[in-house]
Amino acid sequence: MKDEEQGRFRAWMLEEIEAWQREGLVADGLAATLRTRYAEGAESAARSRLISIFSTLGAILVGLGAILFVAAHWEGLERWSKVAILFGLLFGAYASGYELFLRSGSSPRVGAAFLLMGGLLYGANIGLIAQIFHLNAHSPNGILAWALGLLPLVYVAGSEPLLLLSIVLLAVWNGLELDYVHRLGGLRAWNPFFWVLLLGAALPAVRRFSSAAGMAGIALAGGSWLALAGISRAYEGPILYSLFGYGLLLLVVARWMRTQDTVWRALSGSLDHVGAKGTLAMSFFLCYPWACKELVRDIWHRTAVEGWIQFVPFVLAGAVAACAMVVAGRMQDRFERLACTGLAAIALLFALPFVTEVEDVTLAIVFNGIFLALSLGSVRLGVVEGQGDLVNTGLWAFGLWVAARYFQWFFDLLDMGLFFVIGGSVLLYGAIQMEKLRKSLQEKIQGGAHGP
Amino acid sequence: MVPDRPKFYAAVAVQFAVLVAMILQSFSILASGREVRLKVVPVDPRSLISGDYVILSYDLSTVTASVDAPGKYRVGDAVYVRLTDVVGGLSEGGEVADRPFASGLFLRGTVRQAWEHSDSAQRLRVEYGIESWYVPEGTGREVERKAREGRLVAVLAVTGDGRSALKAIEEREP
Numbered sequence: 001m002k003d004e005e006q007g008r009f010r011a012w013m014l015e016e017i018e019a020w021q022r023e024g025l026v027a028d029g030l031a032a033t034l035r036t037r038y039a040e041g042a043e044s045a046a047r048s049r050l051i052s053i054f055s056t057l058g059a060i061l062v063g064l065g066a067i068l069f070v071a072a073h074w075e076g077l078e079r080w081s082k083v084a085i086l087f088g089l090l091f092g093a094y095a096s097g098y099e100l101f102l103r104s105g106s107s108p109r110v111g112a113a114f115l116l117m118g119g120l121l122y123g124a125n126i127g128l129i130a131q132i133f134h135l136n137a138h139s140p141n142g143i144l145a146w147a148l149g150l151l152p153l154v155y156v157a158g159s160e161p162l163l164l165l166s167i168v169l170l171a172v173w174n175g176l177e178l179d180y181v182h183r184l185g186g187l188r189a190w191n192p193f194f195w196v197l198l199l200g201a202a203l204p205a206v207r208r209f210s211s212a213a214g215m216a217g218i219a220l221a222g223g224s225w226l227a228l229a230g231i232s233r234a235y236e237g238p239i240l241y242s243l244f245g246y247g248l249l250l251l252v253v254a255r256w257m258r259t260q261d262t263v264w265r266a267l268s269g270s271l272d273h274v275g276a277k278g279t280l281a282m283s284f285f286l287c288y289p290w291a292c293k294e295l296v297r298d299i300w301h302r303t304a305v306e307g308w309i310q311f312v313p314f315v316l317a318g319a320v321a322a323c324a325m326v327v328a329g330r331m332q333d334r335f336e337r338l339a340c341t342g343l344a345a346i347a348l349l350f351a352l353p354f355v356t357e358v359e360d361v362t363l364a365i366v367f368n369g370i371f372l373a374l375s376l377g378s379v380r381l382g383v384v385e386g387q388g389d390l391v392n393t394g395l396w397a398f399g400l401w402v403a404a405r406y407f408q409w410f411f412d413l414l415d416m417g418l419f420f421v422i423g424g425s426v427l428l429y430g431a432i433q434m435e436k437l438r439k440s441l442q443e444k445i446q447g448g449a450h451g452p
Numbered sequence: 453m454v455p456d457r458p459k460f461y462a463a464v465a466v467q468f469a470v471l472v473a474m475i476l477q478s479f480s481i482l483a484s485g486r487e488v489r490l491k492v493v494p495v496d497p498r499s500l501i502s503g504d505y506v507i508l509s510y511d512l513s514t515v516t517a518s519v520d521a522p523g524k525y526r527v528g529d530a531v532y533v534r535l536t537d538v539v540g541g542l543s544e545g546g547e548v549a550d551r552p553f554a555s556g557l558f559l560r561g562t563v564r565q566a567w568e569h570s571d572s573a574q575r576l577r578v579e580y581g582i583e584s585w586y587v588p589e590g591t592g593r594e595v596e597r598k599a600r601e602g603r604l605v606a607v608l609a610v611t612g613d614g615r616s617a618l619k620a621i622e623e624r625e626p
Contacts, residue, residue: 075588083475087468094464102454122467129471131505133478134618136581149470152463156455 013038052109056161059113063093063120082132086125093118102157116161119150123169140176143169148197154205160213167202167217170194171224178228194225210263215270219250223278241295241350244282245316248347250275252323255340259330269387276378276390280397283374286367287404293360296353317351320344335384342377346370371401379441386445395434402430481617485609486557488535488543492604492621505586506595508606508621512545512559513583517574525550525574529563532614533578542605548576552614560614582608582618598623 097114147169206214230239257268328340382390565577
């Protein structure tokens with residue numbers, strides 16, 4: 001069990017012990033003993049997290065400090081001395097982490113921090129070796145070499161920080177490649193090797209070590225690819241739309257993962273988080289007629305429309321609808337079937353602007369409905385799957401929608417003073433009610449997650 | 453998860469292999485290539501300095517290539533530029549081809565811009581991988597000034613297949 005789950009379990013146990021003692025189920029002495037046992041465990045978990053945070057920060061600071069110290073005395077050194085120092089620091093970081101902390105088992109968290117430091121030093125080595133020998137290679141290759149060079153260590157040592165660093169570097173590499181092509185005046189907006197590396201090299205590691213953070217990282221990296229591809233084609237409307245479709249796709253893939261083995265089921269929560277937040281964020285903007293007007297104009301009225309990026313939303317819509325119906329057919333759980341059917345319906349609505357030239361106001365109204373459905377669906381999904389964060393996301397989104405619509409619809413209709421008084425009162429009352437609802441849902445989740 | 457020692461150090465060795473390959477890439481050219489000197493020409497008046505390296509440009513950074521059909525050379529294509537000796541121990545660019553020359557010394561480059569010069573010629577902006585020179589921090593402005601005055605000469609190592617690497621930057625009277 002991860003530290004956060006252990007912490008929640010211990011907190012629940014302490015509450016239960018209080019209840020047992022009140023109801024006379026356990027004697028006072030036994031209750032005190034149990035309380036001490038789980039409180040120590042809770043403190044131990046908190047200390048463990050603190051060690052992890054401090055050692056990771058310490059490793060990053062030592063790594064940066066080593067780089068800065070060497071840099072300050074750099075110019076006076078001969079070339080091969082520089083190489084010897086760089087190699088020595090790199091080997092020292094890895095060897096220290098492995099021999100002193102990982103292998104001996106004395107402090108696995110400090111060992112993991114040393115591995116992260118080594119990973120950062122490896123990247124610094126690449127840049128400094130290029131400087132020393134005046135290498136003029138295609139600069140994004142350095143980032144790619146950094147990302148790929150970390151992966152063997154990820155697989156061998158199971159280092160989640162190095163896995164996350166590798167995923168971030170792949171996303172950075174993709175951005176640099178697109179920027180490089182763009183500066184040359186090229187229009188190539190895609191980098192298919194990015195997906196090959198992300199899904200072929202990083203995803204197996206995510207699955208092997210059941211890394212929820214890694215799964216979220218892959219989902220976000222994929223979104224960054226889509227956003228950059230859209231930006232490089234300079235189409236704002238389809239970017240929002242494409243990212244909305246991508247978020248829907250993540251939600252459908254998460255539904256499919258819940259029909260698979262325990263590892264995929266455990267990882268599906270990450271995709272639910274990224275997908276829910278992404279679709280809500282994008283559809284929030286699409287609730288406004290001005291954003292829908294941009295989209296309709298880009299699809300139907302640009303004279304120089306070319307390339308594949310404008311059709312991505314349409315293809316995504318079809319893919320999402322088809323996948324959702326397939327997954328719905330395989331679901332046992334009634335709620336999951338309903339969720340898949342709902343996602344398929346949203347996907348078909350999402351394809352509407354590509355089939356007929358819709359009025360921007362009509363499209364905005366459709367997206368208001370979609371936004372409400374997604375926010376309430378997020379709350380329901382969070383309750384069913386015991387994920388408090390999804391409940392919070394859904395409730396926040398709903399509250400934000402109410403506030404945004406109030407400003408949008410009533411700002412010009414009401415006297416200014418009256419507008420703010422009514423608005424403020426509604427917000428206050430709404431916040432109190434939502435907080436009550438949120439607390440009761442969270443208690444329901446925690447009771448369901450940790451009950452006997 | 454505690455890995456076995458051999459596996460752990462094998463994974464670390466992959467990173468060292470990447471770094472050694474980078475060194476060998478440069479070292480192989482520097483060790484085996486023939487020494488050639490090219491005059492560094494002034495570049496755009498915008499700052500040459502990016503970070504702590506200077507951007508170098510040469511006469512053969514822009515070449516005229518004879519073509520038998522318009523648009524023969526495109527961005528990303530490999531080109532080969534023959535080197536001819538001139539006065540003062542310097543070399544300059546000559547004939548341009550889309551494949552390696554059978555004899556003589558030449559540089560291999562990549563087309564970064566191409567535009568029509570006439571019905572039978574294209575002007576090409578070419579990069580050879582010798583356009584960046586890392587300098588000690590704070591000295592870039594001085595190097596930039598000397599480049600504008602035409603006082604810098606780049607010393608390259610060039611292999612038989614056209615690969616090149618920067619060895620040094622020398623200062624000469626213009």
